[in-house]
Amino acid sequence: MPMSTRHRLQCAWSLGLLLVGGVAAQALGAGTSREDCEKSYKPSTGQPGKDVVWVPTNDPLVTRMLEMAQVGKGDLVYDLGAGDGKIAIAAAKQFGARAVGVEYNPEMAQCLVRAEGVDDKVKVIQGDIFETDFSAANVVTLYLLPELNLKLRPTILKMKPGTRVVSHSFLMDDWRPDESSVSSDGSAYLWIVPADVSGKWTFKQQRGNDSFDVNLVQTFQKLSGKVGKGSDDITNAEVRGNQVEMMFSEGDVHTRLKGELKGNRIEAQVTRNDATATYVGTRS
Template sequence: MNIANNLFSVLLILIGLLGNLSAHAADDSFQPIRGQPGKDVIWIPTPPALVTAMLSMAKVTPSDVVYDLGAGDGIIAITAAKQFGARSFGIEYDEKMAQFARRNAQQAGVADKVKIIHGDIFVEDFSQASVVTLYLLPSLNLKLRPTILQMKPGTRVVAHAFDMGDWEPDQTAQAAGASAFMWTVPAYVEGEWEVKGLPGAASARLSLRQSFQRIGGNLHLAGYSQPLLGARIEGGQLSFQFMGPNNSLQSVTVTVNGAAMSGSVKANYDANSIEAKRL
């Protein structure tokens, strides 16, 4: 009886092993087909020349962490690691596709730098990215936009083919007959700020209006108000000019850090430190 039981157990283990082996063999032979369905969008790969153009436009370096949302065969994550030396992640909903991308990373010799996450881009956390890449659909870009705008200021976002609605791209690139757009996540600065260190007043009030990377506003200084000149925000760097005492053109550059800003004001060859805090 015991021998019969043991034989039966061994048989079960063997069947299990064979089952596993055949499952692996089937997975290993998986080849994606252009246009195959995905959860929210079909799979079509970005042409290699455009992948390189997208990552070049984002100025990817070995210190970047690149996330490709909807990784497909892994081409963007693999290129980010192999050509640009970055650490990269791909999030892919289709399990077989995710395994295929992992095998591709291994074959490309970058498995140590590329992690393919089997998951949903609307569930997985990609907030650690310094560069986010997308080849999705206009509606999906717009659905991701609020999450992207909450990311660290300075995060670069590059999308193949589709835009982000009324958030205008900072740059575009073309290759292989296709286009890509790039945005830099701006710090959120809209509102009222108290600034210390500007010439002509111990304290000044800065009123900022913001539409994505477009900035406007006024500076209320020493009893009068004037519009900001050439205001720009690039990631966490805010800069503008204003007319100071004796009509001297003053140039302000500050780094935004949440509810505080610090930097300098320059006129001719003079530079002074300034600080601001949200009111």
């Protein structure tokens, strides 16, 4: 059975338990233990959600996803469709980050956040992931469905360049991941939100007279395009967050550019044959 179908079918019978648990758990307050939460909510794999059922990510994969995103103390992680809150809790407990879980049925996760003693760092909010503003995040985690990832994609692409997005199992259609990690625990995919660097750029040597034009065509993180007025193609060209890289050859002059978008300039180290110099690119 295809993964997404199985994922959808894995549930549908335990909403009652969730609702009963929800009422019981109103009473759970300070001093609540994980066992108290689990007794009250009795969550079960396949429990109905709004657009996708609850199926938890296994522990080793939670760790791997957060490692792939290089989560650390300064990060704000949003888990969209937080389930029992385990990714948000792990982001705080194992990686020292702050985290927000957005969940249609948030009671279980809210209880576990209290039980795990991370309520200073983790918040679980009741909400619809398609209506909640998660633009403050610099890490987004997903375990949804391919079509839900695709529906979120335009919003994700408008996030701050460099935002890391990790998805358990599911891809983003033709936006290829920057990294993939597949093992017996399951698969995880990482995307780095790319800055928009499309257009015509003129790079000028900062201390010297050399300059060149590059016309960049961008498809997600991949760049293609031509150099100068000629027909030379750029190769090995991509953008990762604000970092830009490309190579091209004009006759026997081979150029490698590594730069960073800062505002509307690209500050770059450009190596032409064996000499490296600083260039500044401006877009026209």
